[in-house]
Amino acid sequence: MVGWQLSGTYGTASGVVRWDRFGNPEGEPLVLLHGTPFSSLVWRDVGRALAAHHQVYVWDMPGYGCSERAEGQDLSLAAMGRVFAGLLGHWNLTDPLVVAHDSGGAVALGAHLLHGAGYRRLALVDAVSLPPWGSAFSRLVGEHAHVFEQLPLPVHAALVREYVGSASGPGLTPAVLDALTAPWLGEEGRAAFHRQLVQRLDDRRYTDVMQDRYGTIDLPVLVCCGEQDTWVPPARGRELASRIPGARLRVLPGAGHLAPVDAAAELATALFAFLHDVHDPHPPNDLTRP
DSSP: OTTOOOOEEEEETTEEEEEEEEEOTTSEEEEEEOOTTOOGGGGHHHHHHHTTTEEEEEEEOTTSTTSOOOTTOOOOHHHHHHHHHHHHHHTTOSSOEEEEETHHHHHHHHHHHHHOOOOSEEEEESOOOSSSOSOHHHHHHHHTHHHHTTSOHHHHHHHHHHHHHTTOSSOOOHHHHHHHHGGGOHHHHHHHHHHHHHHHTTTHHHHHHHHTTGGGOOSOEEEEEETTOSSSOHHHHHHHHHHSTTOEEEEETTOOSOHHHHTHHHHHHHHHHHHTTOOOSSOGGGEEOO
16 A cells, blocks of 8 residues: 555654644545554545545554554553544644544544544444444454464464454455555564454443443534444444434445445545535435434
8 A cells, every 4th residue: 555654743651653644735624543453544545535625634543553562552442532632632623523433433432522522523434332342353362362472473464364354345455455464464563463452352341431421422423334344233333323412324335344445435425425514425225314
C-alpha cells in the first residue's frame, strides 16, 4: 500500500502517536479512527474519497501501525480514549466530524461520554460497543499469549494472516493482507500483537460502563455494519442504533467486519450523505431506523 505515511508525532502516556492530515485545507475537519488489530491504513480508500470535501485526520493508536510499540504500554480502551481526547486538543479541533471503526468506535464513544470530547457528527462502523464482542481467536490468544508467543515466526505469521483475513467478507487481496499484517510480523511485531490482545481481555468492562450512557448521546449518529460481519454481528449494530436517540442504521451488503476495505465505495457514499446531511442514493430499506 505505497503512499500511506504518517508524518506527524504526538507524545502520550501510552507512547508516541504517529498521525497525518490530508485533503481540502478549507474543508470541515474529519477524524478517522481505526480498530484492533488494524491501523489507519484501513481508511486509505474511504479517506481519500472524502478528502475532496474535508481535511482528513488519521492516526495510529499507540501499539499499532507505525506508532510506538513497547513493553509496558497501557493499550486499554480507557487509555486510548484519553489519548484521543488529548490528540483532538493537540490538533485544536472542537466538534469535528468523527468516523470510527471496530474498537475505534469504543474509543470515540469513551472520549465523548467519559472525557467530554465534542463531535458535530459521529459515524460508527462495525463498532465495538455492546457485549459480546471480539472473535474467538482473539480471546484464545489473549488468554494463552504465553503459549502463542513461543510459536516459530512463520507459524505466527500464518496465524496472523488467517486472523486478519477472517475479518473480510469477500476476502482481501494479497497486497492489502500483506499491508495489514506487516506491523505484527517479526520478533517485535509478534510481541506487540500478543500485547494488545492480552490487554483487550479486560476491555469488556470499559464498554459495560459506557453502554448505559448511549441514550444520553445528543448529536447525529450513523451506525454502519457489514452484513457478513462475524466479529461484531449486524445484530449488535442494530441494538446500538436502537440505544442512541435518533441514530440511523446502514447495513452494507457483502461486507464483513472490514467494511472500510470490503465496501469502500458504498461506505464512502453513505458517510458523505450522512456527514453533509444530504439524500442517500440507496433505497430506504438500506437506510432505516432500527
